Amino acid sequence: MRRIALYYRSFLDSAGRIGSASNPHVLRGCAKIGIPVLLWVVLSVVSTAQLPSEPRIDFVRDIQPIFEVHCFACHGPEKQKSGFRLDVKSRALQGGDHYGPTVDPNDPNASPLLDWVKNQNPQERMPPPGPANKPLSRSQIETLEAWFAAGAPWPDGVDKTTLIDPKSHWSFQPLASPNPLASIDTWIESKLLAQGMSLSPPALPMQWLRRVSLDLHGLPPSPELAAWFAHHHEEPEAYSRVVEQMLASPRYAERWAQHWLDVVRYADTHGFEVNTERPHAWHYRDYVIRALQNDTPFDQFIREQIAGDQLGQDTATGFLITASVLLPGQIGADEPSKRLARQDAIDEIVVNLSQSFLGLSIGCARCHDHKFDPISQEDYYAMQAFVAGVDYEDRLVDTPWAIENKERGERISDELRAIDRELLRLEPLARPNPQRFQIGTDLQSLQDLPVVLPKRPRLQPTINSERIAPTETRAVRFSILQTNRLEPCIDEFEIFNPLGENVALSSRGTQVTSSGDSVAPDRHELRLVNDGSYGNSRSWMSNQVGKGTLTFEFTDPVIVERLVWGRDRLGEFQDRLAIQYTIQLLGPDGQWTLVADDSDRNSDALDPAPQGSDSASNAAPNSPSTNPSSEDFAAFQTLQTRQKQLQNDRKTWQENQKAFAGRFRTPDAIHLLLRGDPEQPQQKVEPRIPGFFGQLGIDPSESEPKRRMAIADWIASPSNPLTPRVIANRIWQGHFGIGLVDTPNDFGIHGQPPSHPELLDWLAAELIANNWSLKSLHRAIVLSKTYRQSSQSNVKGLEIDADCRLLWRYPLRRLEAEAIRDSILAVSGQLNTAMFGRGYDLFAQRGGLSGFQPIEQFQGQGLRRMIYAHKVRREREAVFGAFDCPDAGQSTGLRRTSTTPIQALNLLNSVFTIEQSKAFAERLHREAGSRDQTGSRGQTGSRGESQADPTQLIKAAYQHSLCRDPTPDEIADALPIVQELGVETLCRALFNCNEFLFLP
């Protein structure tokens, strides 16, 4: 709004109302001119008449009530419009966002507050008009004036609200030193004890197994593991053996990577309306999975994501640019649009850094100082300066994998060059048309014309080859009859003998003459046409528009087989191209013989693509002979096929050297932006951390990567009080569904305090002590008594702590979308465990008119885990997306769990569920069949399904899906249905039942 307002100001000032309340400077300026005179009069009375006696104005008696009644609604404990609050002395005197301090020590009569309450415009006067608000009375204003004149005396200790010193906020304090004797259970049990409660009894072994498997892998335990554990769970090491095995499995990394991708709002598309694909984004997803699999220390994980290009983890920096971004074509052509888009893009990086690692909403300070946390607007822009050199683009990366692709690409390029040479050699023979410019061609000769013969390739600005039958000659004449525009220009003219030697070179003594030259010294000169060097700047240009002739005379007769010429071999220029020409050789009889012209060239529109990148239309005309049985023809075709294939390969390998990991360049100059508006830049800001946290001592001239390294080192430092706490809390939340701090992305003053502060610090300290190993933290948690307790509720627990924040039981919770889909596939036996690489598609069509049309049936790749789905931002997957799958718009620190009828319809009726129910049924039959082969029970039915005992099928179905045997009642429920309608009817119900969908 504002930006275009600037454009029109000159035109509209008469009609428009520019600079109204939205422009504080204008307003203040006006007020300052008008008011002081009046004030002076009033104040002089006050000062002479009242000063000798007691102060006439008492803050508590006279001023505070005015503020309370008239101002607090908008500038009090609950709201601080324009960042101004009047209930706390320090903040009140500081003033609002843009109006300077409330009290000017040099001019007690000037205060923005007085300006506002005395404003003559009722629309702008404070308090604003409204049913509840009345303007201050004359006497109230006088009282205020007198108070200001007296220097605005505001006694300490009379405020009804006290501001908490942000510095004392718990999460900004250093970690408590760890108690070596403590454990997770120590802290949980002591809090429970204080409430007269205790941990619940341990969960049944198989329940724990299912819980820990769904938790660590997002999949139910495999039947083998379940069988093993059923037999060995009483052995002392059984639980920890299970945990070790699970943590070592790649399934763990896939599951927990999803938690992190939620936080950084990872997606494979750019977002916004066009939502185009980011084809190389998945490298970052794979990086996260690998990092978790390798148990990369978390501090290193941070550094790599911010500056991995400096640390041998090139693809990790995909972290910086996970957000939605407008592509260049989607941003307005006007400069303000571009500035706003760039600001939004940088803002997202700051938000990601601060929210994901620090649990701080630094982004709040984009338009004004943070309302709660000690982060000024300038602090925010100083954070921007660290990452102001990051562009949302693909980068050629130097991962081993990319280097391998690069080498492959180079090998392919070598081969392609060789093929190009071969192809030129096999070019079709020129078939000039001597009658071309004669009128009155008879019908017979027309029929003889090579109309059915394939044409030679269309003319190219870069290079054209004329292959002729080997002929001896003393001279060659190249006559240009027409160009595509302007005077013709010939970069280099080459004449080859059968040995492949260029006999046109002036170095061989060949003389060249022309019809006339346009000379640009050392750029366009006749001598440059056969000097052996390429490019527009080494070329000849005729002095006639559309015409020109070159004649080459050899010292001795030579045999000519091929002539090659171009307008600009380097491919920069496409104009001045000869499009009608003849080539003649001087015979021994002194006659010129036509050997080539353009008449048999493909005359389609000029194709600027270089030779070799044939489109389908001229692939055939390239063939060297009209006779398909000729050797040349066969060789040519083979070469051409090979060429196409190699070109495609090369493209793939070139593309595969890229990752959407950001392009780094000289950082933009960052300015503080008034109200966050890019059109209102203020002072320049250099990179530094928020002042509250100290200083890094980074030089403003520091190079781009050094800036990122600096911020990464600060965030990843063990002395940073936030980082270890924030990640420890995220890990805890992953295991229990809710963190010790239940606002995982906000550890600031507005966030929730931890339920168990000592435990959080203990976990954080343990993490650091174990070299930031996340696996060590998982191990400690899932083997704790707290984690191993039952999820059964009890009356006392519900009465005292229904939220279960004290963890008197293991909190029951529904699986996430991905875990539901993955678990169904695991149970049906269809899960494809292939890892990494481009994601499989969830949608058959990308955007456009019909939106994203979901794929309903999945095979092969589509049966991989959902983390390997190509994640389309904002488009939730058609079946499981409804289970609160984040849309990757904003960071999801904690998934909400909602319950909707759409979920029910999806899970009951989707093709996916129906197909997987059938696959599950087939699996049960198959396994029953193989058991039968050894146990010799049952027979194989006509449909290839075993006529297995239905009770056995039911039992196996329960074992696979719920890790337990059915009760007799459950068997009795299912038996008649399975007998009549098949076991898939039961399978479909199992996939929908709460027991399957909840962590036990």
Added chain:
Amino acid sequence: MHPFLDRRNFLGSASNALGSIALTSLLSRDRLLASGPSERFDPTEPIDPAKPYAPRKPHFEAKAKNVLVVFCAGAVSQLETWDYKPKLIEWDDRPLPGGPSVTFQGPAGNLARPQYTFRPRGESGKWVSDLIPHLAELTDQIAFVHSLTSKSNTHGPAENFLSTGFNLDGFPSLGAWVTYALGSLCDNLPAYVAIPDPRGVPQNGSNNWGPGFLPASFQGTTFSANDPVRHLKSKGVSDASDAATRRLLDKMQQRHLQEYPGDAQLAARIASYELAGRMQASVPQITDIDQEPAYVLKAYGADDTTNKDKAAFAKNCILARRLIESGVRFVQLFNGAYASAGKLNWDGHNDLKNQYDVHASILDQPVAALIKDLESRGLLKDTLVVWCTEFGRMPFFQKGAKGRDHNPDGFTCWMTGAGVRQGVSHGLTDELGVKAIEDIHPLYDFNATILHLLGLDHERLSVEHNGIRRRLTNVEGNVIESILS
């Protein structure tokens, strides 16, 4: 032998008290309401996770119970419709003095007169264009706001801004906020239905009806007269098997629930299957538009055999009326599809007049008929009807083109129906329609007004997300009092 899990290890006595305790706890944990007891908001009834669509009380007495939003994607030109600028006729084909040389899509050309004739309408005598003759008849009922502004001049971010109050992706839509606050008035249909244009989805797709960070329960369900609700019926399964699965499932759920007495999450899932079952019955009925009497089809233009798109859109309009009639809280009816150089939506950059002739022929009669139909059935007294578009268009043509570029600095949307003052035009743009100059209202204000009419205080309707108390109106918004009745 596998160890047999003891299925009897559950609390024998499931007291009702247990249930209610667990329920309240869940609510406060998820902070499902802006107004938990610990916060300084007016307490309203908590959301029962088993009944997320149960009707809930607004903050104060509401003028409207339902909302119907007609969303014209692509940015309708205010200058060809509701905002008459006779001065532009005088200035036709002259450059705008001091105007920009480049706007969103490129170089600016000369000023261009309104492409349609305007004439005074109704008793108010307000000038409305001949482009939309049927809607123009309703002028006396409408409250126009001519001075709206958007924060973006790009369709995607601007549709985000109109629908969610933020330029960025990932925030809850207006319909999500409304149904989150108020629940539904019916128990067999979704609380919030988004009906895409028959020609395709709007520019910003599902972000216009997304739940953002609100629970997924409050996402708009999309279907139209032609496109059914996805997964309403299973394919490739016999009815007998279908019924048997449901029967088995019910038993499994009940058994499991007994082990976790009072667990609201489990109860909620059971309830969601019941609502799903009712939807399976009611949705096919409500989308069967052909059951409407011929005179209704005719009034809407649903019988127009010469204009296929109009007939299809008209059926969506009839569907919208049926949904409102059935108590669906929030219906969002899209007119205009995806970016298409203005061919399929209102994005008239190059050939505005020819394209608007087509678009208006689809929009005009059906929407006018819809409003009249709501009125004649007495539904308009409880239903707020909103007509909106993401921004307006420039008074000049683009250089070398016969269309107008994006203009977020002064454009028109309107309301009618419950609680809306009739026949009022609020706010002004300058005499050429470059920008709003009087009673300027960012779209925040328009959204705040919609919430107000529903009895919701836009400053109190909020949720905590990532450390910020988020609202539809961010930290802005003033109710536009002068268009309230």
